[in-house]
Amino acid sequence: MGTGAGASTSRVGGSALKGRLGNAWARSWSACRNVWTATARTALDIALPTLCFSCREPVTGDGLCATCWSRLSFIAPPYCARLGIPFVYDPGPGLLSMEAIANPPAYQRARAAVRYADTARTLVPALKYQDRTDLAPTMGRLMARTGGELLKDADALIPVPLHWQRGWSRRYNQSGALARVIAAQAGIPVWGDVLQRTRQTRQQVGLSRAERARNVQGAFTVAAEKKSALQGRRIVLIDDVLTSGATVDTCARALLRARAASVDVLVFARVVEPFKTPI
Secondary structure, three states: OHHHHHHHHHHHHHHHHHHHHHHHHHHHHHHHHHHHHHHHHHHHHHHOOOEOOOOOOEOOOOOOOHHHHHOOOEOOOOEOOOOOOEOOOOOOOOOOEHHHHHOOOOOOOEEEEEEOOOHHHHHHHHHHHOOOHHHHHHHHHHHHHHOHHHHOOOOEEEEOOOOHHHHHHHOOOHHHHHHHHHHHHHOOOEOOOOEEEOOOOOOOOOOOHHHHHHHHOOOEEEOHHHHHHHOOOEEEEEEEEEOOOHHHHHHHHHHHHOOOOEEEEEEEEEOOOOOOOEO
């Protein structure tokens, strides 16, 4: 019995020693890896200077050079209280554009950080099609700053989803990347699995307003198991760019059918046609 107990104790002690040695080795390896990573990053920064997101000229720090930053056309009041379309003069608080009155959307309010022009025309396609996910933090922070009035009362952020086939080919959803940045800024959860794109649609680029609306009609639905959680919630839809508004309007209708209390829209850039006037 004594021999058996001693052998058992020896095995336990040996196992504990191996465990401690293993943990120590893991900590040492982790520390060495962190040092190596930091050293490699520093060497890379020295060898390859940081480039402007837009024009690819060297810049100090991260982001845009001064010239490209100056070419971002920020959208600020006065603008349409419903659509966020900028006015050329201030008509007073709460005024709506002719477009908002003639063709009101399903969503309550839309806000965009910048006009889809100049530098924004480089940033949006780069994030969307060219794997430039490093653009998301800068773009998302600008959106969070612009959308403060929408975000302060929001219960959740929902990114406009991709069809699974397009998501598989791109490997990421640009709207989801932006939503995660905004969530970190505003402290609001991202519900990425609530809204689903149930069928593949044509690219909206090059389509007329009517064609865009037909293209996305019925393309979105709320997951059946998520409908109860959505009821009574105030949602902010997140997307990269707003052109005709057909996609976000269709998404908003699906969310409202599932009994969401309200839906607002926050995008990085929006197309602004000239000479928009209030009524």
